[in-house]
Amino acid sequence: MIAQNFDYLTPVSLAEAFDLLNDPGAKVMAGGMSLIPMMKLRLAAPERVVDLRHVPGLNKIQQDGAMLRIGAMTTHHELESTPLVRAACPLLAQAAAAIGDVQVRNVGTIGGSIAHADPSADYPAALQALEAEIRIAHRGGERTVLAKDFFQDTFTTALEPNELIVEISVPLEAKCTGASYQKMLQPASGFAIVGIAARVSMDGGKVSMVRVGVTGLGGSSYRAANVEALLVGSEGSAADIGKAAAVVAEGIDANSDIHASAEYRAHLARVYTARALSAAIARAEAQ
Amino acid sequence: MKKSITVTINGTKHTHDVEPRLLLIHYLREVVGLTGPHIGCETSICGACTVSVDGKAIKSCAMFAVQADGREILTIEGLSADGKLHPVQQAFWEEHGLQCGYCTPGMIMASKQLIERNPSPTESEIRHGLEGNLCRCTGYQHIVAAVKAAAAKMGA
The missing domain is CATH 3.10.20.30 (Beta-grasp domain)
Structure with missing residues (x-):
């Protein structure tokens, strides 16, 4: 039994959930894989927990034109195992499969994970590289926020207290695109000390598009536009990759903790950026 | 409340x-x-x-x-029915997939799901599939052998 008691509420519609969220003591729970450990550690002590599991329509995966629309309550296991996601957006399936362990992936959700915005979480790297759109609803309306604007700082996002994430949209990968997520994990927790998501398109032997998303290095995930600018237009050789990966940590205030110093994290970011880019290019060329 | x-x-x-x-x-x-x-x-x-x-x-x-x-x-x-152990339980017994037994109930429940999702897992898939369960006695070797044996039995 955890120390702090709370009321447990299960709204059956988004409208009812918004009503309950008007209370400043209320906290949303999706899968609970971040919130429950936080409550056990007394880092969170909500007076009311609003469990979204009975709100309909939040866990579907749909193809819509050139986009894949993913409901916020979709679990990591559903993302890693659904054939449509594996085929149309392998980077997202790969990032989902890299989270925690199978029991956690059976319960944890993409919406809950990104709302929590742990600086070492896996999804943000992939969502930055995919330039994902996050659809956020509030009473009487909704808005769409790009991943680069959504993730603001450690445990800090663009979400307002009375808003809920309803959907995450990512592009279907083009035929000539390869992607890879590479992480150095903390062995006990499985969290990324550094995680790099790379997407590369090849056209006529040259890199025609490249996106790099970084998690674990700084307070928030980010897209490494400086790496992308150095690599695009090149042949994507090992030397090109090395030159581009070398700048991934430039200008970033790197995290430092008992697992890795800032200097070591920056080193890991360069190494894993090169690995992710190499793997993505190899996959793009194999298409 | x-x-x-x-x-x-x-x-x-x-x-x-x-x-x-x-x-x-x-x-x-x-x-x-x-x-x-x-x-x-x-x-x-x-x-x-x-x-x-x-x-x-x-x-x-x-x-x-x-x-x-x-x-x-x-x-x-x-898990057991009619006085008979579930094939995963039987395999843990036969392959000595435990020493102190503390992790065993969780290992068996996780192994059962692993085999349901992947009826003939490779050794690497078994080790990866049990990443959420820690054992401090066996070194995992006999647990992996038990899951392999259970998968073979359940597929038969």
């Missing part, structure tokens, strides 16, 4: 009033009296408390009992 929950556990319906802060593992062990699922770390790392909720392996220390309302739970106690 207490909430009334109705949960089907190993095929039997149970209704209790519980505080929302009661974790599912404490509900199973202390309210229902099923002490098969163990409490190891209580921090959702070790997997000793693994049970199946609506057919999915979960860590019952990372779920509140109120979240299980209306759902079906299977614990290690519900």
Whole structure:
């Protein structure tokens, strides 16, 4: 039994959930894989927990034109195992499969994970590289926020207290695109000390598009536009990759903790950026 | 405020009033009296408390009992039928997939799901598939052998 008691509420519609969220003591729970450990550690002590599991329509995966629309309550296991996601957006399936362990992936959700915005979480790297759109609803309306604007700082996002994430949209990968997520994990927790998501398109032997998303290095995930600018237009050789990966940590205030110093994290970011880019290019060329 | 929950556990319906802060593992062990699922770390790392909720392996220390309302739970106690061990239990017995036995209920529940999702797993798939369960005795070798044997038996 955890120390702090709370009321447990299960709204059956988004409208009812918004009503309950008007209370400043209320906290949303999706899968609970971040919130429950936080409550056990007394880092969170909500007076009311609003469990979204009975709100309909939040866990579907749909193809819509050139986009894949993913409901916020979709679990990591559903993302890693659904054939449509594996085929149309392998980077997202790969990032989902890299989270925690199978029991956690059976319960944890993409919406809950990104709302929590742990600086070492896996999804943000992939969502930055995919330039994902996050659809956020509030009473009487909704808005769409790009991943680069959504993730603001450690445990800090663009979400307002009375808003809920309803959907995450990512592009279907083009035929000539390869992607890879590479992480150095903390062995006990499985969290990324550094995680790099790379997407590369090849056209006529040259890199025609490249996106790099970084998690674990700084307070928030980010897209490494400086790496992308150095690599695009090149042949994507090992030397090109090395030159581009070398700048991934430039200008970033790197995290430092008992697992890795800032200097070591920056080193890991360069190494894993090169690995992710190499793997993505190899996959793009194999298409 | 207490909430009334109705949960089907190993095929039997149970209704209790519980505080929302009661974790599912404490509900199973202390309210229902099923002490098969163990409490190891209580921090959702070790997997000793693994049970199946609506057919999915979960860590019952990372779920509140109120979240299980209306759902079906299977614990290690519900695996054997008609006095016969489940093939995964039988394989852990035959292959000596345990020493102290503390992690075993969780290992078996996780292994059962692993084989259901992947009926003929490779050694690497077994090791990866049991990443959420820690054993401090066996070095995992005999556990992996037990899962292999169980998969062969269940496929036969």
